[in-house]
Amino acid sequence: MSDSIIRMKNVSKFYGEFKALSNINLDVKKGSVLVICGPSGSGKSTLIRTINQLEQIDDGAIFVNDMEFCSKGKIIPLNGKVGMVFQQFNLFPHMTVLENLTLGQKIVLKQKKQKAIDFAMQTLTQVQMEQHSHKYPDQLSGGQQQRIAIARSLCMRPEVLLFDEPTSALDPEMVKEVLDVMESLARSGTTMICVTHEMGFAKHVADKIIFMDKGEILEENTAENFFSNPQHKRSKEFLEKIL
């Protein structure tokens, strides 16, 4: 038994004629943090959205815990095993924070109400939002909403958490509180795959960084090496531009 949680084998994806992902191979170890970076339109979002089946793939296979969950024309429901945090939070505006957090637990995990609430409060404490449990999302700031969204994914006891630019829609002063939560999650051993432009975070927290362009993985490296000594010339250019 290997310790890989997510494994992608020769994954390709087309939008009509356009090849959004070409022959992606990827292995994410349990408890590790993977950061995906690359220029706009390079297929980062598409890549992580295929992992939790929001996009179908046209070739290859995706394994979760060494079990094949997704290949062309075959999809086995993940039932929340793969959590996702979106750029736009996507909290349910008609439910309180607590209802947002208990919905999936009650329906998908078939938890008893009280147990679901207890666990929700526990995750809220983890993201330091326990005093806001009865508010509606529109009564919270962007940073607070994003932390709730993280807590909502945690409530499903996911094997891995996906983040798609979780801080891009936030005002600058709120970015830190979200990154702090993500960092503490990483320290406590949560497996994470993050698409982010926060290079400081990547440097600190990531175990591995992949650089993508035009639907391909051009470089796969440790965080340290990626920033000090990038291998591919496209990633060099990319780093020069944003640092």
Add this chain to the structure above:
Amino acid sequence: MQKVQTHKNNSIYKKVATGNNPRLDLLPKLKAGILYFFMFCSLMTLTSCSMNFSIIEPWASEESKSNILFLLKGVFVTLELSIYSIFFAVILGFIFAIFRLSHNKILSSIGSIYVTIFRIIPLFVLLLWVYYALPISLQELPESVKDTPIMKFIFKSLTPLFASVLALSLNAGSFFTEIFRSGIQSVAKGQMEAGKTLGLSKFRIMIHIVLPQAFKNVVAPTISQFITIVKDTSMASMITLFELTRRVSQLQAQTFRPLELYTFLAVEYLVLLGTLSYIGRQVELSRYKISILLSSIFSLLILCCYNMSLTTMNSYAIQAIIAIFYVLIVMIILRYKPKLHLANFVYVGFIYNIIYLVINIIACGL
């Protein structure tokens, strides 16, 4: 640009949120009350100076008393027709909206064909067709089909009321289809994705995430459509249904008092529809929740049963028992689902029931 947009959104949410605050809530209610009062007073003074309402004043003479009773029974029929039509139109609209949104090609084309046909045929033409043409075309069916219990039932029930309900709900259903479809489509795509990521099935996403949010978007156009339906019931007078408009016309033909009678007719619709739009506003102001939808549907259902029992059993004792039964069911539901606030039942179900009961007692009794 993006910033401005979000600020605007926030302020809308704030407005909705203050709808919960009882003190701030009182002001619009007061304003609406005052408005209604003045509207009514001015109408009354305006009309009474040059008009003589003695033909429909219950205290004037025996004849005028029977006249007003005759008209009030028309209100009863109009309400009955409206409620049945609204009920079936909403159901039709919901089913066909789901059809139109379905990925299944056959279902979605059934949905759009329905909308195309019934949105285009004028209601008046549809009424004439259903009442005069449909029975004849049914006669053409082979004997074996005509002998089935369903067809026998249909033949027996092709009354003016049935035809009106059928035409009105087919017509309004096409509008509801479009209202519900656009309401559902207006829910952000990210909401569905979030639900899917939590592992919810399509059905669950629809019930728990999409519909409650779509509900907020469809309340206002749905209420206007309700109002349109009630207004359109007056057309049923053309296929000999004795609802309010037809009764007024008939009385007018006997008494030659168009000014008073048609004013009475207008005021009657004003009161009916004023109440309806007031209820609609209350529903809109309360924080958008699926509970309102559920309790409205439930109330309408009960109301339909209630109406049917009214038309068949005209005993006050039975009516009272049914009313008590209604209260009991509401109490039991609230006991297990306290989130379906009592207020919702009061707004939607109770007010209608009470209006209904009062009119019925006036119309049948006195």
